[in-house]
Amino acid sequence: MRRGTRALITATTALVVTACGGNDVGRRDIATVESGEVRGVAHADHTVFQGIPYAAPPKGELRWRSPRPAADWDGIRDATRPGNPCPQVGSSYSDTRATDEDCLFLNVTTPSTTGRRPVMVWVHGDGAIGAGHHFDATALATKGDVVVVTFNYRLGVFGGFGLPGLAGSGAFGLQDQRAALEWVRRNAEGFGGDPGNVTLFGVSYGASATAAHLISPKSRGLFHKAIMHSGFALVDLPAEAWYPDLGALPWLAWRDTAEIQGIGQGVAAELGCADVECLRGLPVETLLDHPQVMNIFQPFGHGNEDLPALPVEAFATGEIARVPVLAGNTRHEHRGIVEIFRGPVAAEDYPRLLAAAFGDRAAEVAREYPLSAFESPSRAWAAVLTDRVWARPTFRQHELLSAHTPTFAFEFADPAASPSGASHSTDIGYLFPDEESAGPQRDLSDAMIRYWTDFARTGDPNGDGANGLPHWPAFAEGRHVQSLVPGPITGVDYRAEHRLDFWEDE
Numbered sequence: 001m002r003r004g005t006r007a008l009i010t011a012t013t014a015l016v017v018t019a020c021g022g023n024d025v026g027r028r029d030i031a032t033v034e035s036g037e038v039r040g041v042a043h044a045d046h047t048v049f050q051g052i053p054y055a056a057p058p059k060g061e062l063r064w065r066s067p068r069p070a071a072d073w074d075g076i077r078d079a080t081r082p083g084n085p086c087p088q089v090g091s092s093y094s095d096t097r098a099t100d101e102d103c104l105f106l107n108v109t110t111p112s113t114t115g116r117r118p119v120m121v122w123v124h125g126d127g128a129i130g131a132g133h134h135f136d137a138t139a140l141a142t143k144g145d146v147v148v149v150t151f152n153y154r155l156g157v158f159g160g161f162g163l164p165g166l167a168g169s170g171a172f173g174l175q176d177q178r179a180a181l182e183w184v185r186r187n188a189e190g191f192g193g194d195p196g197n198v199t200l201f202g203v204s205y206g207a208s209a210t211a212a213h214l215i216s217p218k219s220r221g222l223f224h225k226a227i228m229h230s231g232f233a234l235v236d237l238p239a240e241a242w243y244p245d246l247g248a249l250p251w252l253a254w255r256d257t258a259e260i261q262g263i264g265q266g267v268a269a270e271l272g273c274a275d276v277e278c279l280r281g282l283p284v285e286t287l288l289d290h291p292q293v294m295n296i297f298q299p300f301g302h303g304n305e306d307l308p309a310l311p312v313e314a315f316a317t318g319e320i321a322r323v324p325v326l327a328g329n330t331r332h333e334h335r336g337i338v339e340i341f342r343g344p345v346a347a348e349d350y351p352r353l354l355a356a357a358f359g360d361r362a363a364e365v366a367r368e369y370p371l372s373a374f375e376s377p378s379r380a381w382a383a384v385l386t387d388r389v390w391a392r393p394t395f396r397q398h399e400l401l402s403a404h405t406p407t408f409a410f411e412f413a414d415p416a417a418s419p420s421g422a423s424h425s426t427d428i429g430y431l432f433p434d435e436e437s438a439g440p441q442r443d444l445s446d447a448m449i450r451y452w453t454d455f456a457r458t459g460d461p462n463g464d465g466a467n468g469l470p471h472w473p474a475f476a477e478g479r480h481v482q483s484l485v486p487g488p489i490t491g492v493d494y495r496a497e498h499r500l501d502f503w504e505d506e
Contacts, residue, residue: 028042028047028112029041029042029047030076031049031108031190031191032190033052033187033190034183034186034187035053035070035071035072035073036072036073036074036075036076036077037075037076037077038052038076038077038078038079039076039077039078039079039080040079040080040108041080042112043112043138044112045111045112045142046109046110046111046112046138046141046142047109047110047112048107048108048109048138049079049107049108049109049110049191050079050080050081050082050083050105050107050133051078051079051080051081051082051083051105051107051133052077052079052083052105052106052107052108053070053071053083053104053105054070054104054105054106054151054179054180054183055067055068055069055070055104055176055179055180055183056068056069056070056071056104057101057102057103057104058101058103058104058154058158058172058176059101059102060280061280063101063158063279063280064158064161064166064168064172064276064279064280065167065168065172066167066168066172066175067104067172067175067176067179070104082105082107082131082132082133083102083103083104083105083133083152084098084100084102084103084105084152085098085103085130085131085152086098086101086103086104086131086152086153086154086155086158086159087099087100087101087103087155087156087158087284087287087288088128088129088130088155088156088288088294089128089129089288089289089294090129096129096130096131097288098131099284099285099288100284101158101284103152103154104151104152104153104154104176104179105132105151105152106132106149106150106151106152106180106183107132107133107137107149107150107151108147108148108149108191109137109138109140109141109147109148110141110147110148110191110192110193111141111142111145111146111147111192113145113192114192115192116189116192116193116194116197117145117146117147117192117193117194118146118147118193118194118197118198118199118453118456118457119146119147119148119149119184119188119193119194119195119197119198119199119456120140120146120147120148120149120198120199120201120452120453120456121148121149121150121151121180121181121184121198121199121200121201121223122135122137122148122149122150122151122201122202122206123151123153123177123200123201123202123203123206123207123209123210124150124202124203124206125202125203125204125205125206125207125425126155126204126205127155127156127159127160127173127205127298128155128156128294128295128298129155129294130155131152132150132151132152133150135150135428135432136432136434137150137432139432139433139445139449140431140432140449140452140453143446143449143450143453144449144450144452144453144454144456145453146453146456146457147188147191147192147193149180149184151177151180152176153173153176153177153180154172154173154176155173155294156293156294156295156296156297156298157267157287157288157290157293157294157296157297158172158173158287159172159173159174159176159297160172160173160260160297160298160299160300160301161260161264161267161297162257162260162261162263162264162297162301163261163264163265163268163275163276163279164261164262164265166261166264166276168306169257169260169261169264169301169304170255170257170260170261170297170299170300170301170302170304171300171301171304171306171307173209174209174212174213174216174300174306174307175306177209177213178213178216178218178219178222181198181200181213181219181222181223182222184198184222185198185222196224197224197456197457198222198223198224198225199223199224199225199226199227199455199456200213200222200223200225200226200227201226201227201228201229201452202227202228202229202231203229203230203231203425203427203428204229204230204231204232204424204425205232205253205298206229207227207228207229207230207231207232207233207327208228208231208232208233208253208300209300210226210227210228210231211228211231211232211233211311212300212306212307212311213226213321214226214311214314214320214321214323214325215307215308215309215311215314215319215320216306216307216308217305217308218305218306219321220321223321223323224323224459225323225324225325225326225455225456225459226321226323226324226325226326226327227325227326227327227452227455228325228326228327228328229327229328229329229425229427229428230328230329230330230333230390230394230424230425230427231253231327231394231397232251232252232253233253233311233312233315233393233397234311234312234315234393234394234396234397235251235252235253235389235390235393236248236249236250236251236252236389236393237249237252237389238356238357238358238385238388238389239356239357240353240356240357241357241385241389242337242341243341243342244342248357251299251310252299253298253299253300254299254300254302254307254310254311255299255300255301255302256301256302256303257301257302257303257304258303260297260299260301263296263297264297267290267293267296270290271286271287271290311397312400315397315400315401315404316400318403318404320401320404320405322404322405323405323459324405324406324407324408324455324459324460325401325405325406325407325408326407326408326409326410326452326455326461327394327397327398327401327407327408327409327410328394328409328410328411328412328481328482329390329391329394329411329412330411330412330413330417330422330423330424330425330426330427331386331411331412331413331415331421331422331497332382332383332386332420332421332422332423333385333386333389333390333391333423333424334381334382334383334385334386334389334390334423334424335378335379335382335386335420335421335423335424336418336420336423336424336425336426337382337385337423337424338378338381338382338385339378339420344376344377344378345376345377345378345380345381346377347371347377349377349381350366350371350377350380350381351366353381354366354384357384358506361506365384368499368502369383369384386498387498387499387500387503388503388506391494391497391498391500391503392498392500392503392504395479395481395494395495395498395500398475398479398481399475399479402474402475402476406459406460406474407474407475407476408455408460408461408472408474408475408482409475409480409481409482409494410481410482410483410484411481411482411483411484411492411494412426412427412430412484413483413484413485413492414426414427414430414440414441414444414484414485414486416440416441416486417429417430417441427448427484429445430444430445430448430449431445431448431449431452433445440486440487441486443486444484444485444486447469447484447489448484450463450467450468450469451467451469451472454467461482469489470488470489470490473491479494479495481494
């Protein structure tokens with residue numbers, strides 16, 4: 001069937017969906033998208049569709065090219081199982097290894113309610129591992145009455161590779177994300193979603209990607225609100241802050257496109273290739289098994305048409321999408337990172353790490369964060385980096401954004417979120433909870449889902465003011481940061497908690 005005819009059917013189906021509140025009359029498990037019909041799994045209060053192609057497989061001649069449209073299909077495509085994850089090697093915290101480049105799939109969870117609902121599009125984190133289907137959106141969709149879309153995008157060397165003269169260098173994963181947003185704009189109505197009310201949200205690398213879309217002129221109009229969990233928009237790294245022996249980095253998530261292209265030239269030479277056509281002919285496994293190749297190409301390339309400026313520049317000048325923003329981080333961000341990427345810190349290591357990271361200021365930092373004030377040297381080092389690496393730039397991000405657009409700030413602070421406390425990414429399980437969570441954690445999860453989905457609906461986490469939750473002032477109102485904890489939710493003195501006066505003297 002020709003795509004124009006398919007689009008007409010999709011639009012007609014959307015009218016039926018809007019009127020009747022289902023994906024097809026009498027068949028909630030069937031939806032029509034631009035490429036054909038799909039069958040998902042209907043539950044009592046929601047329907048899940050998985051493994052829907054949103055772009056063509058980026059393999060062969062399409063490796064390291066901008067995403068192309070997905071092919072049409074005849075009949076009803078099975079959408080009851082996830083699609084392939086994008087190629088990845090796994091890690092100490094994820095044992096997934098995938099090698100199939102046919103991976104640009106998305107998943108839709110839609111509640112069994114009537115009317116047009118807000119759409120929330122989730123960008124998973126890491127940038128070298130992960131997949132959209134790892135996140136169960138049932139609670140978010142049903143409790144918040146929103147349509148939730150999760151998706152895969154090209155990772156590591158497949159998403160961020162560059163060579164001189166290669167169009168899109170450093171931005172293929174970002175382009176995939178944009179293609180998913182474009183698919184949502186064209187197809188959301190077929191699932192009861194409102195394409196005029198889309199919230200883009202992500203964690204860690206996914207939050208940094210959200211920042212990139214705020215900046216990119218090519219992403220304008222594809223989303224109407226943005227949520228960032230523990231993003232790297234303004235994050236730089238002192239030496240030793242992540243991996244052992246890693247030097248200082250001016251930006252964690254951003255690298256000049258020319259630098260990415262130069263690194264790509266070096267990798268190509270190591271693989272015995274003189275041009276991109278040779279590289280496109282290499283097996284996936286050859287690229288995956290190159291030492292560190294997945295991580296080398298995690299940063300986004302800037303200084304190009306996809307990402308013309310660094311976030312610090314765009315946020316300061318207001319050259320961004322002027323959409324409401326909800327953003328924040330966790331109370332103990334760096335604890336888990338220390339445990340995963342460095343391991344236990346001995347007392348004798350602490351002065352050495354401080355000296356490597358802060359040079360002449362090391363003794364001053366040691367006095368501000370004495371070992372005697374912490375349960376272990378690892379926790380002391382993590383506290384230093386939580387405040388310096390995460391809290392300082394996150395607060396600055398709030399200040400810059402709030403000068404141009406409505407901004408709501410949070411700190412997730414549940415000490416029982418993990419053995420490491422409220423560490424990096426531990427808040428995400430509260431938005432995508434499993435059925436086993438209960439007690440105070442379930443209550444906090446429910447509150448966060450209400451705040452987040454009210455923000456998606458209205459651009460304000462307070463919604464219409466009748467959600468029964470404590471009022472959440474905008475950041476511009478006294479630099480307010482909402483502390484998300486079990487029990488009473490209130491503001492936190494973020495500057496004092498993270499010693500920002502001390503760090504801003506650096």
